[in-house]
Amino acid sequence: MAAARGLNPDVALQLLHQSGHGPLPGEPMSDVWLQALIDALVDLSSRDALTGLANRRSFELALAREIDRVARSGEPALLLTLDIDHFKRVNDTHGHAAGDLVIQAVARALADTVRPMDLVARVGGEEFSIVLPNCPAAFGPQVAERIRKRVARSPVDIAPGETVGVTVSVGGAFAPQWVRTTARLWMDRTDLQLYRAKSEGRNRCCLEPTAVPLVSAEEKGLLFAASTFQDLT
């Protein structure tokens, strides 16, 4: 019997109760019940309390998994980082409760706009990241733009009869295919694009330009056509 092992689940149960979790299945302290408790705690510790999105911890775990997958499969994966524009202004003008409502509304807009396989996380105060596995390079700009527009056209109710318009700046970069990058490098590249989006006037998306083959086969053909140096190759 678990109680005999000296386990004390009281604080854990309080925490779950406070977060709105329902009763656990099975006989209290049974194996089924304990496993459910562990699962519920794991879920709790991987979510952001304010928005219910993945928190920074689980985001970093997901990012590491995605890096591993891309290195093995060569599938394209996109990382987006979003920051609410002039968020401090919302806090200063309307108060922190309004700020929280804005963050929650943006979180909902993001979660509603992406595919089920994508991971949306709140990684900082007003900063979000989205990992998009298997996202072809050609679709990157469309996806980012769709998210930006969705936020821009959804004003947030902060008080009865009072709404504020919210916009986000979006930076993005694809993981290098077939190559094992690091989370730090990938996030840095994305941050650089976010910085670009901010400095270019906010409420816009900047994706790192993808390397397209610069020189076509046709151009190469002509470039090497000179008989003068053909025999040297």
Next chain:
Amino acid sequence: MSPATASDPAALVTSAAGALITAVTSGKGGVGKTFITANLAAALARQGERVLVLDADLGLANLDVVLNLYPKLTLHDVFTGQTRLEDAILPAPGGFSVLLAGSGMIEYSRLTPTVRDQLHDVIVRVRPRFDRVLLDTGAGISDVVLYTISLADEVLIVATPEPTSLTDAYATIKVLATTQPRRLIRLLVNQVQRAGEARAIRKQLQLVIDRYVNAGLDKPVMIELLGEVPYDASVRESVIKRELLLDGAPGSAASQAIVAAAAKHLAG
């Protein structure tokens, strides 16, 4: 420096009086870019020019290796505020000055706003003190390389007759043509096997550019041949001995070709 000037670095750099700034780039690595830059600088210095070579290969600098210099003070120290610019400018063998990138510059291999401002600032400050500044850029067409080139008055592309080198040289020219207003690009062909080979290469490059690049431009990009340096066993020897070719084998064909290229560069 005020933020207003930092927002338009190229305009400020080119409007200031002082040295002619030449960015030396190659697209592909391993074509002898740094070797050519160092010896070209020595040849220019012999003509009485005050020459500075600035190691702008921020990620993977090797000018120090070519010149056999182990400086205590580098561009990295200037960027991080640990030394004054004038203390990091060192005399190099060959009678020119160098500003070496130094280790630790890996943090600067990405074009962040800090790197932009600091690189720009350094170039503005060295310009009045020299007649010629050669910027030894990194290989590839990264944003740092493109930005460094944008700070220069002119660009010199070093290539070899190898197809991979020509492809990368062409790709570099193509990117420059579409992202910068520059329309004259100088070419130096290294390791040529036959006299006159560089002329044929220039002609072919120009042909491809005319067809695939210039067609979409209002003012065409022109490639001008600065010179050709023949394949020469003494080059390998001096590289391994880590001395300037102009010092180690002044009579060699390659050495004379570099002196000739320097003379042409001086003539404009």
